[in-house]
Ligand SMILES: Nc1ncnc2c1ncn2[C@@H]1O[C@H](COP(=O)(O)OP(=O)(O)OP(=O)(O)O)[C@@H](O)[C@H]1O
């Protein structure tokens with residue numbers, strides 16, 4: 225019997241989907257990127273997968289943003305463990321309409337990603353709030369110099385004192401691939417273009433290169449990587465190229481061979497999943513939408 229094109233697409237989609245969420249010590253870590261327009265469901269997908277990984281007893285680490293996103297996870301008050309940079313003074317504010325209320329949320333303090341690693345908890349969603357500004361510790365700079373095999377002339381724009389909040393994630397790729405255990409870990413980086421931008425000048429360029437080396441080691445060290453962004457072209461191309469599975473959601477610019485399936489992507493959470501040459505359709509149901517917002521206020 226010949227499968228209809230749509231049934232076939234759904235079957236292949238389900239296959240890739242299952243493979244993505246199943247951990248296998250022989251295969252190792254996998255990487256996935258979700259691409260789509262505003263409101264296409266990217267963040268919802270990341271949090272859904274984070275909860276799945278939590279229930280599988282794996283380590284879960286997410287990039288939290290100043291407009292808190294993890295409160296969309298049902299039961300977040302118990303499930304989420306927040307990490308904050310030791311030098312930062314943060315306030316959590318809950319707001320809905322004109323209501324405004326300060327929340328007393330406990331955070332675990334860190335200075336470098338090694339502190340984060342020590343305090344990660346299995347059974348929690350470890351939500352890392354980025355530092356207001358961040359400079360690499362000297363051991364990270366040393367490893368960068370070593371891996372990039374920089375000669376004098378290459379060092380022109382290399383600036384160890386350059387600061388950026390999102391550098392913490394480049395360092396995390398190093399730290400997590402150098403840990404002394406192999407339980408499956410999952411990194412969820414929303415708005416990935418802010419972390420590893422394709423348009424990179426100065427220090428960010430070196431950081432991207434260094435991160436790409438460690439990105440390639442995630443598989444070997446049983447780390448799954450999930451990223452989300454609007455355009456594939458906004459992510460450092462070496463990293464995009466090394467990603468195993470790409471999910472295209474509504475509004476995503478996609479390879480021409482896939483564009484005829486765009487009609488199936490009208491609803492948020494629907495996507496075309498691709499793995500190498502294979503592609504299929506998949507759908508992730510969202511959590512209920514929270515009307516309340518929780519914001520981080522930084523004292524400068
Ligand atoms: N699978 C889904 N089915 C129905 N509605 C969904 C689904 N996923 C998300 N939504 C709804 O769509 C809205 C946007 O979802 P989400 O925040 O996940 O999108 P996003 O792609 O991350 O957007 P942005 O680019 O603005 O960050 C939310 O209100 C959410 O409830």
Ligand SMILES: [Mg+2]
Nearest residue numbers: 266267268414
């Ligand atoms: Mg989002």
